[in-house]
Amino acid sequence: MVDNVSAQVAQLLDPVIRDAGLWLETVRVVGAGKHTVVRVTVDLPSGPGGVDSTQLTDVSRAVSEVLDEHDPIRGAYTLEVSTPGATRELSEERHFSRAIGRKVAFKLSDGTKLTERISDVADGVITLEHDAGTIAVADVARAHVVIELNKAKGEN
Secondary structure (H helix, E strand, O other): OHHHHHHHHHHHHHHHHHHOOOEEEEEEEEOOHHHEEEEEEEEOOOOOOOOOHHHHHHHHHHHHHHHHHHOOOOOOEEEEEEOOOOOOEOOOHHHHHHOOOOEEEEEEOOOOEEEEEEEEEEOOEEEEOOOOOEEEHHHEEEEEEOOOOOOOOOOO
8 A cells, every 4th residue: 555655646746846857766655654754755857966955955845735735645744855865776777877977886787897987878878988888778787876085076
């Protein structure tokens, strides 16, 4: 039943989040009764960059208003609206496009592992910087952004 509620909530929220210029990544309704949590994850639709705190605050208010108006959750609940974070698993072309310019650790379906910076993503193909080649999105078994704490500005 919770998955059905999550789907209903997602259907309600998708237009509001799109109007805010964002992408509805996931909706998860977990728990029951006074311990119910509604977790809404939003992101930019594509390309590099991030959701700033003003955008997140504004969309959180809009989400709360829609949930209050339509009341799809029984009883009290806690609403959490967030972004996927830098360490999320990359699995869709859109995810990879959000990582352009970032270093990504890949594990390919043939078992090959590599870590390279993404320069472009189009038509199901990830292009790597410095002539490192291309990877089909369909050939990626797992991938995530590598956090670079000491990267100097302008350094590739």
